[in-house]
Amino acid sequence: MNYELPLSVEEVENYFKEKLEDDVNDFKTEEIKKGLKETGIELIWFTVKRERFRDAVKALAELQTPHLSVASGSDMGENIELIYHFQINYGYPGKEISINMKVHLPKEDLNIPSITDIVPGALTTEREKQEFLGVNVTNIPDSRRLWLEDDFPKDKYPWRWDHEGMEEMSKYVHSEDDETFDKPIAKYPRKKEIEKKKNRQDTMEEEKKKEDGEPDE
Amino acid sequence: MSREKDTTYEVPIGPIHPALKEPFLIKFKLKGEEIVDAEPFPGMNHRGIEFMGMHRNPMEVIPLSERICGICSIVHQHMFTTATEHALSIEPTNRARYIRTIMCELERIHSHILWAGVAAHEIGFDTHLHFTWKIREKVMDLLEYIAGNRVNYSMWTFGGVRRDITEEMYPKIFETLEYYENLYEKLEEIFLEDPSIKLRTRGVGVLTKKDALELCGVGPTVRASGVKKDVRIDQPYAAYGDLDLDYVIPSRYGFENKGDVFCKTVVRLKELLQSVDIIKKCVEQMPEGEITSEPKKAALLNKLGKSAGEGIGRIEAPRGEAIHYVRLSEERDDVDCWKIRASTYNNLSTYAPMFMGEQIADIPLIAASIDPCIGCMDRAEIIDINRGEVQSYTKEELHELSVKKTKQITKGGVE
Structure with missing residues (x-):
């Protein structure tokens, strides 16, 4: 099948399915209508296997010089999720599609x-x-640090939520219970925060049940 | 002979640079006067805003996001808000979309005028610097009149905006727009027709179209090379979809798409006029209705705490495309993941090809050409590797060198 720019969301989806077959999945397409004329923003999300990630980018490069907005990443617990935000169809008014490629990396x-x-x-x-x-990018031409100071610990990574994160480093900086600081910077530990929210929701539910259960007087 | 071969000098410039998200340092490798390599070193003032945001609830992050940048505070606020709206499927009202567009464009006007002043200063035209900064006050006054603040406007909220633009504000808005329309010819005369400025900007800091595309450059920096990338047109956000816009590239106005500093000036000046048109159209077409779709703060907070999702906010900032990625999870109140990408982040990599083969005296101008605001370039050092001597250039000395070059070119005609 011939793919000519500008592509539609369905075409982009088919293109990647054709090129990478079973190694791309979890397709999700979105169209958000905006403004009085209801012009739409189109996005497509999918997951690609790490082994075929380079192939996916190569496939994209065959269509148009890829515009990589940024790669975002987060700690999902057992793995780390990287999302490469590409744009395609730039130069065609109103036709640009955001292609968000997700790659999951196991922590090991x-x-x-x-x-x-x-x-x-x-x-x-x-x-x-x-x-x-703390992701290791293989074959990177320049692996030096970019943003962090040289004296920042080598085995700590600010966006991680596990023991390699900043929990130990920052929990004494602004403690949540210390009232001398007007605003805590970090609400640590994360587990405590999750528990707190859960407790709050439980009590809210109990109260609701109580209210509902009370007979009318 | 071998000594001659190896004589490369290293010139670090920076790192103080407060107008950017981060002050940075650029290290230059020189062969005599000629720059053979340039490498930017950002991160001198990485404040960890993303980390801070991941420990606050979305409502608290809105004012934090404004403070990412001193000039484009609206941009980051807009992106964070739209990304969260996308994640939670909140629809802003149509009136809010128009107000957002007006504010974004007002900010573009003041950012571009500021840039023009800085560029003129770097060449040695301080009269122009004072002139541009004087006329910039008018739009700052208008922003203060609408939002109540000169810099951090605090206008955005989920589902819309916090302040309305009412009909009694229209006369003042139109007055300001008229002021810029009348001034535009003078600006063009100063920046595009002045022979000394032409001499200093034409053919300097060239970014080829190929490099611009491959290095994922954004904004006026790449549009000057003829690349058609503009989020306002490609993927219209806010109310831009309702307006018929066209890419501002130099060839549309009878210039060549060379990608030099001159072309970047053309793009920024023409965008100024485009912004004026956009604001006019927006004010005329503004629909009636509510300014926010989520007026109840408590209900909104509750909704934010309960929902999960991920969203993207993209915008054409004065300096180019910028993007925020936001993810909210059910188990925490706070933002689970927040990635900020400002325009200069992508444009940093375009420095190397732009500086190649240029002279030391052109450093301030080319560095300023991507609009990172070189105003606070602090000091530079020249290290002769062979002799081990350290020569220091202060910001003033480097500026002096740039001014001297202008005088040389124009044979002392500029003062």
């Missing part, structure tokens, strides 16, 4: 291949992911 093996040979502009964001999430 945090390697992801570099895409700087396909998208030279990706270097900044790859270096950032290395220092903030």
